[in-house]
Amino acid sequence: MKRIVYPGTFDPVTRGHIDLVERASRLFDVVVIAVANSEKKQPMFNLQERMDLCAEALEHVANIEVCSFTGLTVELARQQNCSCILRGVRTVADYEYELQLANMNRALAPGLETVFLTPGESLSYVSSSLLREIASMGGDVSRFVPDNVSAALDARFGKPQ
Numbered sequence: 167m168k169r170i171v172y173p174g175t176f177d178p179v180t181r182g183h184i185d186l187v188e189r190a191s192r193l194f195d196v197v198v199i200a201v202a203n204s205e206k207k208q209p210m211f212n213l214q215e216r217m218d219l220c221a222e223a224l225e226h227v228a229n230i231e232v233c234s235f236t237g238l239t240v241e242l243a244r245q246q247n248c249s250c251i252l253r254g255v256r257t258v259a260d261y262e263y264e265l266q267l268a269n270m271n272r273a274l275a276p277g278l279e280t281v282f283l284t285p286g287e288s289l290s291y292v293s294s295s296l297l298r299e300i301a302s303m304g305g306d307v308s309r310f311v312p313d314n315v316s317a318a319l320d321a322r323f324g325k326p327q
Contacts, residue, residue: 170281172252173200173239177209178315179220180297182289186254189283191227198246199224203236210298210322223312240275250279256290301325 170190176183176199190197201216209216213234221232235242243251251271253264261282268280284290289310297307301319308316319325 167195168250169196169198169246169248170194170250170252171198171200171239171243171246171248173202173235173242175202175204175207175209175294176216176220177207177211177294178216178297178311178318179223180289180292180294180311180315182254182256182285182292182310183220184223184312185285185289186252186283187224187227187230190252190281191229193281194250195229197227197230197252198248199230199232200235200239200242200246201232203234211318215318219315219318222314238274240271240278243275243278249277250281252281252283255282255284256293 172187172190174183187197187199199220201213201220203213211219217232217234224230224232233246239251253268255261255264264282271278271280285292292310297310301307301323304323304325307319311319
């Protein structure tokens with residue numbers, strides 16, 4: 167059984183993330199969405215909220231699992247019996263960073279592969295940090311996030327429903 171892990175903070179999960187998971191779910195038997203417990207990034211949503219938002223937003227994808235993790239992604243991949251790491255690439259700058267990360271992961275765990283997928287063109291400029299900023303200023307990000315995330319952002323920033 168081929169398993170791939172998709173690590174990230176998912177703060178919040180976006181339609182771009184969902185697009186990548188849907189694509190990966192057609193290529194792998196199981197896609198493990200691994201939500202990072204990374205306090206240094208100071209996430210807006212706590213770990214459980216981010217896991218719940220991911221699980222609900224991806225409930226239409228049958229072959230996913232959602233978990234949390236701390237530490238190295240290569241250790242997470244071993245623990246989850248995953249042979250590959252999924253990474254999204256939107257821009258050349260993303261690619262340069264992700265290539266460096268993939269090479270380091272390969273050095274730490276030979277045999278663990280990184281698979282790069284690109285989001286659909288209409289989602290290539292979407293990032294969680296940009297959406298958080300727009301939402302915090304009262305902007306409408308509903309077309310870039312699933313309904314449950316849009317509602318959570320509205321609730322977080324006191325936007326009337």
